[in-house]
Each structure stands twice: as C-alpha cells, then as structure tokens.
Amino acid sequence: MTEPESVTRLRARIGAVAYGGDYNPEQWPREVWQEDVRLMREAGVSMVTVGIFGWALVEPRPGEFDFGWFDEVLDLLAGGGIAASVATMTASPPPWLGRLHPETLPQRADGTVLWPGGRQAFCPSSPVFREHAARLVEKLANRYAEHPALALWHIGNEYGCHVRQCYCDTSAAAFRTWLRERYGDIAELNRAWSTNFWSQRYDDFAEVLPPRTAPTFANPTQQLDFHRFSSDALLELLRMEKEIVRRVTPEVPLTTNHVPLAKTLDLHRWSSEVDVASYDSYPDPHDPRAHVLAGLSYDVFRSLRGGQPWLLMEQAPSAVNWRPRNGAKQPGQMRLWSWQAVAHGADAVLFFQWRQSAGGAEKFHSAMVPHGGPETRTFREVAELGRELAAVGELAGSRSDNDVALVLDWDSWWALELDARPSRLSQVDALLAHYGPLFDANIGCDVVHPDRDLSSYRLVLVPNLYLLRDKTAANLADFVRSGGNLLVSFFSGIVDEDDRVHLGGYPAPLRSVLGLRIPEFWPLAEDDDVAVEVFGRRARGAVWSEQIEPEGATVAGTFESGPLAGGPALTRHAHGEGTAWYLGTRLDAEAMREVLDRVAAEAGVRPVLADLPAGVQATRRGDFLFLLNHNPFPVRTGVDAEDLLGGRADSLPAHGVAAVRV
Structure with missing residues (x-):
C-alpha cells in the first residue's frame, strides 16, 4: 500500500x-x-x-x-x-x-x-x-x-x-438495512443463518433483531453478522x-x-x-x-x-x-x-x-x-x-522486510470466540503461541490477512483460522504449491463465511494441501495436558487434541498419553513445490520454539541476529538494527558496534536500548 x-x-x-x-x-x-x-x-x-x-x-x-x-x-x-x-x-x-x-x-x-x-x-x-x-x-x-x-x-x-455494539431499536433498523444489502432477500438470510434449526425461520426482514439477550445460545451467524455490522456502523x-x-x-x-x-x-x-x-x-x-x-x-x-x-x-x-x-x-x-x-x-x-x-x-x-x-x-x-x-x-520513514507472515482475519476471530464451540479458545492466545517463539528467536514477522498475496514470504503461520472461505483456502494452497512453507494449527478451516461447517471431514478446504483428515476433536480439560513426542523429544500439549488420519502426510510428532496415544500430533506434507505442516495441539513454549525453529530453518528463514542472551530482542528497520534488553539486569550482546544513542552496543544495562546503523 x-x-x-x-x-x-x-x-x-x-x-x-x-x-x-x-x-x-x-x-x-x-x-x-x-x-x-x-x-x-x-x-x-x-x-x-x-x-x-x-x-x-x-x-x-x-x-x-x-x-x-x-x-x-x-x-x-x-x-x-x-x-x-x-x-x-x-x-x-x-x-x-x-x-x-x-x-x-x-x-x-x-x-x-x-x-x-x-x-x-x-x-x-x-x-x-x-x-x-x-x-x-x-x-x-x-x-x-x-x-x-x-x-x-x-x-x-x-x-x-x-460501546462495541449497540442493540437499541435504531441499531436494529440499521442492522436490517445492512442485512438486506448483504443477502438481498430473506430466503438467502435463512440459508446463511441455518434458521431451520430451532424454528428460527424468518418470513420478513422486519422480524430480524440484533442478538439481544435470549433464553439460550443466540444464532451464531446472527452474532457473527452483528459483529460485522457493528464494525461497519462505527x-x-x-x-x-x-x-x-x-x-x-x-x-x-x-x-x-x-x-x-x-x-x-x-x-x-x-x-x-x-x-x-x-x-x-x-x-x-x-x-x-x-x-x-x-x-x-x-x-x-x-x-x-x-x-x-x-x-x-x-x-x-x-x-x-x-x-x-x-x-x-x-x-x-x-x-x-x-x-x-x-x-x-x-x-x-x-x-x-x-x-x-x-x-x-x-x-x-x-x-x-x-x-x-x-x-x-x-x-x-x-x-x-x-x-x-x-x-x-x-x-523515520524506514521500513521492515520480513520473510514470515502470521495470519489474522477478524471474521474468523469473531466466529472463533462465539459460544457453543467444542472448547473455549482465544485468538490472541493462539497468535501469541506462534508469535512468541519467533520473537524469542529474533525472527521478524508481518501479520496479514490470509487473502493477500503471500508470494513474498517464505513461511506463513495459520493459528486457529476457524472460519475459512474457499478463496482463502485456494490462496493458501497456491502459496504452498508455488514453493511456500505453511504451518496450520488445530481447529482451522472448519466453517465457511456463514459459520456453516465445511462437510467432508475436517478441515475440508485444506485436506489436500495438508494431506490429512480429522474425524473427531478431543478438547482437553481446562487444567489438563497430554504428553507429546516431537522430533524425538518429550513435550506437553494443552488446550486441545484431535484425531488425525494422514492422507499422504508424514508424522513428525505423536500423542504419548490420553485417548489419542500413538496417534499423530504433528504432520508434514509435501504439496507441489512447498511444504505444509499441521499441529493438532497447543505445545508448551519450549517445544513450540523447537518446532518453529525447525520449520523456519527448512523454509530458509534466518533470525535478525542469533546467539543473543535470552530476553534481548534484535529487530531491524531499514538500515537500523535495534537491540532491546527486556531483562531487569545488564547483559553483554557481543555486538561490537557504535550505539547511535550513545556508547557501544556490546553492553546493555537493565532495560537498555542500542541502535546500530547496518
């Protein structure tokens, strides 16, 4: 842009x-x-x-x-x-x-x-x-x-x-106008909202309301569309x-x-x-x-x-x-x-x-x-x-250039965190689970909409992209087919833009690129976890597990405890000129770092600067390298260069900063 x-x-x-x-x-x-x-x-x-x-x-x-x-x-x-x-x-x-x-x-x-x-x-x-x-x-x-x-x-x-959403009568009327523009006629709204369920069929737009307080779960697509409408109203x-x-x-x-x-x-x-x-x-x-x-x-x-x-x-x-x-x-x-x-x-x-x-x-x-x-x-x-x-x-005015993209789609975020899901999931937690290891490894990252052109990236990460449009799935598949590296995490590609399930086995739009099929989810209890073996080392998985049946993918990690013991937890699949990975649980931070280090290295992604002390961030913006010590104690960086902010960059005090011209 x-x-x-x-x-x-x-x-x-x-x-x-x-x-x-x-x-x-x-x-x-x-x-x-x-x-x-x-x-x-x-x-x-x-x-x-x-x-x-x-x-x-x-x-x-x-x-x-x-x-x-x-x-x-x-x-x-x-x-x-x-x-x-x-x-x-x-x-x-x-x-x-x-x-x-x-x-x-x-x-x-x-x-x-x-x-x-x-x-x-x-x-x-x-x-x-x-x-x-x-x-x-x-x-x-x-x-x-x-x-x-x-x-x-x-x-x-x-x-x-x-005031994120307003449910008054004025907003209700505006919501109906927005719905008419989106769907054209009431029959299309009924199809998208699956209103044959629970006798919710509408005969006229005048009957439609915002998802006000109801006896039990409100219609999920009604809630999703109200999120969309409320963003558009503001x-x-x-x-x-x-x-x-x-x-x-x-x-x-x-x-x-x-x-x-x-x-x-x-x-x-x-x-x-x-x-x-x-x-x-x-x-x-x-x-x-x-x-x-x-x-x-x-x-x-x-x-x-x-x-x-x-x-x-x-x-x-x-x-x-x-x-x-x-x-x-x-x-x-x-x-x-x-x-x-x-x-x-x-x-x-x-x-x-x-x-x-x-x-x-x-x-x-x-x-x-x-x-x-x-x-x-x-x-x-x-x-x-x-x-x-x-x-x-x-x-000022300089820019960053990164090889890794993390996918974020607000439509999917809204849908993911609605009620009546297999488990309560947080989009921000999912993003951080993937972003944190990159941050700690000093690998720069963009955060992009999944429909944009991804060809400039070596690696694309897809954390819990629950709502997946067909054109988005095609974009991800084309990225891999053309030589890109993709890592998709659990509960992705489950529903379309109307929050209707993609039938044919989860995650239907991504089955061919991932080379697998998921017959059943096995969400974990709030404080529970499972043993996982990844790349020959033992790790822990939390939040989620699921039954994974490879359809061409090779197994890179397995569940070692629980009802899915012996089954795949991490897979790798060659697709066209590229590679698609799939992760069926939320790994502990150390194991997730190991997985992303392996995936990034295979994709040819390199850190801005390696071998820095833990807690020291290195990031590059244009011709400037920044070293940021997030520790409450001093560190030695090993970077023998002049600090544009004063002194040398090889030693940072607690919460210290150095800027180096590259």
Whole structure:
C-alpha cells in the first residue's frame, strides 16, 4: 500500500519521529498554558493531539459555538513550533445531547441504557448523533483549515472502546438495512443463518433483531453478522467525518487511534480509510512477557498498510489507572518500550497525556508532567527520550522486510470466540503461541490477512483460522504449491463465511494441501495436558487434541498419553513445490520454539541476529538494527558496534536500548 504524499509531508514537517502526547488544556486555567508550551519545548515535544474531549466546551448548548479558548491554544502551539493533531471532538458527546435526544444513547443486549457520565455515550447508528457530529466537524474543519498548527486530523478516538455494539431499536433498523444489502432477500438470510434449526425461520426482514439477550445460545451467524455490522456502523462514522475534512482540507492527512489489540473492529477494512494507522499501547509492567504482546500488536499495525510506518498515539509514561493492580514502569522501561515501538515501525511516540489530571476518572493515570511537576523521575525520562528521538530523525520513514507472515482475519476471530464451540479458545492466545517463539528467536514477522498475496514470504503461520472461505483456502494452497512453507494449527478451516461447517471431514478446504483428515476433536480439560513426542523429544500439549488420519502426510510428532496415544500430533506434507505442516495441539513454549525453529530453518528463514542472551530482542528497520534488553539486569550482546544513542552496543544495562546503523 502506497504511503500518501500528505503523510510524507507530515514526516518532513516534523523532521524526526514525532514526539508528544494528548494535550487537554481545558482541564487547566489559562496561566498554565504558557508553562505547558515552555515545558514541551524543554522535553523535545514536536506534536500533540488536542481537542479529543472538547465538544462540551466548544458547543456548550445546541448550535452555540465558542472556539475562543481553542483558538488560543492552537496559537500558542504554533508559536512554540509544535504541530497539532487536531481531534474532531466527536469521541464523547456533551450531556445535553443525551438529555434532549435520549434516542441517541446506546443500549446493551439486555436493554440497559448507557447514560452520560462516562464517555462514548452514543449509538453509532443514530441519525441525530450523526447530524450533530457532522455539524461540529464542519465547523472545526472550516475554522482551522489554514491554521499553521494543523498537521494531522485525529478522527474520533478509540472507536468501540466502551460501546462495541449497540442493540437499541435504531441499531436494529440499521442492522436490517445492512442485512438486506448483504443477502438481498430473506430466503438467502435463512440459508446463511441455518434458521431451520430451532424454528428460527424468518418470513420478513422486519422480524430480524440484533442478538439481544435470549433464553439460550443466540444464532451464531446472527452474532457473527452483528459483529460485522457493528464494525461497519462505527466505520460509517469515520467515513462521515473523513468526507468533511477531506473536502475542506484535502492536503492534510488523517488518522484514528485504536485500543490495544482487540476483536471489536475489522482493522483490515478500517486501515484503507486512513492515511496512517495509529495505535494506543499499554503493556502491563507486572507482566514479564508484556513486551511480546506489544511486539505482536505493533507488527499488526505496521502490516495493516503494507509495512507503512504507523503512529504510537498513546502510551503511559508510567502506571495506568484501570487495571486491578496498576504497576509503575521501572526506571528505563518507558524508554525501552518506546524504542521497541520505533523498532517495529512507529514514526511517532506519543503519550496519554501531557499533564496529569487533578480530577476526573483518570487522575491516577500517569502523564508526561506528573502531579509532582517537572522535578520528577518521569519528566526527566520523558525529556531525555525526546532528545534521543530528535537525534536520530533519519530512521523515520524506514521500513521492515520480513520473510514470515502470521495470519489474522477478524471474521474468523469473531466466529472463533462465539459460544457453543467444542472448547473455549482465544485468538490472541493462539497468535501469541506462534508469535512468541519467533520473537524469542529474533525472527521478524508481518501479520496479514490470509487473502493477500503471500508470494513474498517464505513461511506463513495459520493459528486457529476457524472460519475459512474457499478463496482463502485456494490462496493458501497456491502459496504452498508455488514453493511456500505453511504451518496450520488445530481447529482451522472448519466453517465457511456463514459459520456453516465445511462437510467432508475436517478441515475440508485444506485436506489436500495438508494431506490429512480429522474425524473427531478431543478438547482437553481446562487444567489438563497430554504428553507429546516431537522430533524425538518429550513435550506437553494443552488446550486441545484431535484425531488425525494422514492422507499422504508424514508424522513428525505423536500423542504419548490420553485417548489419542500413538496417534499423530504433528504432520508434514509435501504439496507441489512447498511444504505444509499441521499441529493438532497447543505445545508448551519450549517445544513450540523447537518446532518453529525447525520449520523456519527448512523454509530458509534466518533470525535478525542469533546467539543473543535470552530476553534481548534484535529487530531491524531499514538500515537500523535495534537491540532491546527486556531483562531487569545488564547483559553483554557481543555486538561490537557504535550505539547511535550513545556508547557501544556490546553492553546493555537493565532495560537498555542500542541502535546500530547496518
């Protein structure tokens, strides 16, 4: 996917990796604003996002607009040489909208109304909400089109973070319209939804509702389609605002930020609607493997637009406020995790937020300027990071080049995690089970839709791709036939796009490429596991097992305990010029690393850097090699090279980082 010229111009304007955070001056008296700009310059801030939650202040009453304070803020930023990512302010409507138009408020599946008092209290399908939001965006776009601070439009904010799906009557009507467009007539809907089961046959679209709270399992395809509809309903809001700002300011790029990796929105569809992808990252300091999930998430967002650099729009300088236990980041950890994002393709490092709130729900969420002010560890680390990022601006715009792809399809994710399945499975857990060993081996990885052209990759991993379209199966088979290497894990290729089972033996669309047939699943108890022999060594399998009957595939691993003892657990099959592997259980981490090391080596995949100490990540972006020590102790890397951030790269302190020009 080609990077828009507007994004290239934005990078040139910033001159380096953009640095800053959410700026909410409306929380503070005017006399603080001058100090804010002074401290921003001291910290090396080059861009801030401003106005995200400004709607209630710029439109205190319906149709009465007061932009005076916002004019002053943007003028101060421009005077300080700080670019503004101007938010469209539609992320949280003012209380008067819910009072005057209660029909705009969202509802849960059980009919509970979600009232004003938090944020995002709107039904995405409400024409009244859309009318008011569009009017506000029109005012903003026209007022600030020529303002020197404007560098980027920030559409909405974290779509679907709190209201992922709305079940109200307005949404029900919009859902029926969406279904008519998808299926054409009610007979086709009945076929796709298998409504002959449980006497669910519909005679008219008017009878169809969202999957509201029901006596027992709701129709699974109804649930799946409602996931699709809900993602599209929110996408319509972005498109509505995009049309306005694009018409008024066609030369200004636009983005929207997304919450930590979630199944809410089909980001493959969303990514084509923005000029640059943006992500909010909040790894848990109490999780010793949090950086692995962060790496996976960053690779998802880098891959959404074909490797184009993305923006880290939010992260915490230290602790957040919304977990049961909110750990502070250790000294150096914020720097380490910021550079990790850059190493994975980020062209911006921004925080939530600039100045820590004195009141409100997020007052204990850390900020660049903490409650204690600039004479704090946090601000000192923030300012030092700003200086480092400015010093190596030439890495902005560079890209990664990887030989491995991990498959992710939101349709399959939605379907996999519905109820009434053989076992409860997590798509993120499945992704991590495959991604983690690559990460530990320092093998770079893209995360792609399975329908895209895979020919540039040597190895493609398919973890629990439960929903599989025929064209997707053909794409995977063509990849192997043409010489690619494929590894597919259990419970893949089970249903079509309507959540109807592919008949003829699991996994029917992939049987020929995998060279096997699966007559029966044997899911494991929650705390149970089985013994597995893989490549001559003993391992453990958890979560799942299944009966595998080879049809040309050779056995590379077997179940050694349980009802399937002696049967295949891992197979290998030559297909055309390539090779397809199949794994019928969730191996322990050590065994999974061994399997992926073997498969990757056979595919000709090599690590970025081998023989590093455990916990040290090596990743390459363009002409830059990054070494990141995720250990709480110092290490020797053996890399005898100059560290562009200062010193040498052969020794890293706890949570240390080195950047080396290759």
